[in-house]
Amino acid sequence: MPDHGSLRVREFVTDTSLGLDLEILQSKGLDNEIRSPRIQKLGMALAGFTTYIHPDRIQIVGSSELNYLKELTPDGRTSAIQRLKRFRICCIVVTKGLDPPKELAEFCARQEIPILRTRALSSLSTSKMTRWLENRLAPRATVHGVLVEVFGLGVLIIGPSGIGKSECALELILRGHRLVTDDSVEITRRGLDRLLGTGGKILRHHMELRGLGIINIKDIFGISATAVFQPVDFAVRLERWNSEVEYDRLGIDQSTMELLGVPIPLIVMPVAPGRNLAALVEVAARIHMLRQRGYNPAKELEELT
């Protein structure tokens, strides 16, 4: 996808959450950029078919590639490797703990292509790297708001500061729902239509309440009152009640908002004395669940009358 970000090979090697225990065999070029979450095997290119080589992807060299190179004469090996010369390959990962031939190592040092090695098999390496890269390179945005998990649904509460987003989330927590993050929600898009929300690393599960200051939800309510990641299912925008605006009275038409190109259902919720926001959000979640199963109370009423 064109809106993918990029990262340096250095970051890829040092992040232990990848879980491949990568070692650096050739360290020149660690600042090369990886710009695609997809992985490629270098086999076809070494054999001569270089049309589909994507230099911005990590290239895997496994036992099939290495055995192919081994079977060639030294001259053949060199010329096979030289085929890669006109591509600025970002990085090569050797799998299965194998040793790359010295011709490849020398070539990569000259071309500044880092060589990394893992003990894992190609299949496992591919799936782990793809997963990690898809997360790291996913289109992302930061939204000012609160993300709460209500009956398993991710509810993004947005609205101007001071409107009561945190208070609404707090009441939801008291009702047994879970806080993902208060204040600033990091959202990444997975695939074409899934949005995943999480909090920043520093301020996970902290909340600011006017009059009480900063509190830590995990300390006060325990770990079960919090969640780390949550897909975003719908958004609730809190607004000051404006008598000029016509709020939805039927709930037949659904408005949406766009986040990273994904439309998500949006409920505009006017805030006024006597309106229990948490109860309204909770009911909104129940309605959302019903709607997903094809039920719409307003439509049903319409059909009866």
Added chain:
Amino acid sequence: MIRQSLLVVNNLGLHARAAAKLVRLASSFASEIYLSREDASQQIDSKSILGVLMLAAKKGTRLVVSVEGHDEAEAVEAIRRLFESRFGEEM
């Protein structure tokens, strides 16, 4: 919209009390006031204390403030003065 670069000059950086002062000041304006570190793209709402703390701005950190609204000029000026006054921190 007005954008202005700000330098954290006080010794303690944007610590909790300084952040609280900034948030209080920002909240007194109707404009939308966003802050970001010059070395990162993530923007935070300067009316939110958690957001401001998340910047983890130390002495010497350069921030960019973006203000939009009918009182934007006054807001930028007031915020600039607060940074320059070291958030009231004693030397």
